[in-house]
Amino acid sequence: MADVFEKDLSSSTFFQAMVRTGIRPFYRSTHTHDGETLVDGRSVIMAGSNDYLGLSTDPRVIAAAADAVRRYGTSCSGARTLNGTLPLHGELEARLANFLGTEAAAVVTTGFQANLAIAALLGKDDIVFSDMANHASLVDGLRLGAARRVLYRHSDMDHLAELLTEADPDAAKVIVTDGMFSMGGDLCHLPELTALARRHHARLIVDGAHDIGLLGARGRGVAEHFGMHGAIDFHTGTLSKCFGSTGGILAGPAHVVDYLRHAARSILFSASMPPAALAAGVAALDIIESEPWRRDRVLNLAERLRNGLALLGYDTGQSVTPVVPVRIGEAADCARMWQKLLDEGVFTNAIGAPGVPEGQCVIRVAVQATHTDDHLARILDAFAAARRRPVAGPRSPQTTDQEPVSAR
Ligand code: PMP
DSSP states (O other): OOOOOOOOOOOOHHHHHHHHOOOOOOOOOOOOOOSSSEEEEEEEEEOOOOOOOOTTTHHHHHHHHHHHHHHSSSOOOSSSTTTOOOOHHHHHHHHHHHHHHHHHEEOOOSSHHHHHGGGGOOOOOOEEEEEOOOOOHHHHHHHHHHHEEEOOOTTTTHHHHHHHHSSSSTSSSHHHEESSSSSTBBBBBBHHHHHHHHTEEEEEEEEEETTTTTSSSSSSOHHHTTTTTTTOOOEESSSSSSSOOOOEEEEEEEEHHHHHHHHOHHHHBBBBBOOOHHHHHHHHHHHHHHHHHHHHHHHHHHHHHHHHHHTTOOOOOOOSSSSEEEEEEEEEHHHHHHHHHHEEEEEEEEEEETTTTOOOOEEEOOOOOOOOOOHHHHHHHHHHHHHHHHHOOOOTTTTTSSGGGGGG
């Protein structure tokens, strides 16, 4: 008799690799994301965080969050629609709309939910064109929508142009892309995307989860980076990266934001952002606006990291941002590399499918504005040492190729 609980992960190559190597890069307990962290009670460099500006431990952000908890408690205990709206929601939304230069903004509980909300815009006669490297939350948002999905090869503008040309000229169209790609650290080709959108009467939605706060002279994201502030029709984003908080962002024309507030199920049926996260978001935005040195610092560190890795013979792909993927290839090699770096005192992210295509595993390194020059030197030393050291064998006699995966 079939049982829905009878599942195993044997089809996951990364899981197989973990079994084979005995290395567990996932769900490892860390402490703060303050440049350094604790793993297994040992202090290591945190080079695997999305806290690019180093704000999750900033005393001003912490004080604002603590104060909000004292004033409003720990939870809103319900959805915005009914009982979950605080003055802080309105304040953060107004600030974000002003920052992004949009008519309106709405905050939701996570960036994932912000992208799921996009489903409400996608009717059955519409067509959505999506970059193949888009984040899983965008992919799921599009899957939930009724529109036909057409995938274009990652940042391949010729392919997108071809697909747009072939599409029904009368259908409502939308192009959806990450602004800064979360695994590659590369940027969408915004000038070409906006030109194609204009030519084919398509809307352009950009997920700025990683670039809002980070890129552009004032931190307003990928559009500002390209000198095209205002060129994006609709923004989604998150507060969990540059804002050192947690929460999702939807920003664009007021009527669209208002429609989503009332139609998107991920907003309607989920408890709202809690007080601490809201206040942290507002305090972080103050810092994003007033301390541009953080952007300069992290981008400079990233450039030095990429150059240093290239000198060591590592391939960091198309990265131009603080997300620096080091190409490894097979999952077992990636797990071993991750462990060697940890042994050398550097915590990174091991990324396999579905985060990247099968067989194209990377070690994702991310730097933060609060990393010191010494941290950078130690990250590079770790990569140099990892290259020299032989690949470790299985770490535990209990975990071998023969062991049935379902037993774990
Ligand atoms: N979009 C992108 C590009 C992301 O990388 C992420 C998170 N990794 C999200 C959306 C989801 O954001 P959140 O973590 O706030 O749910």
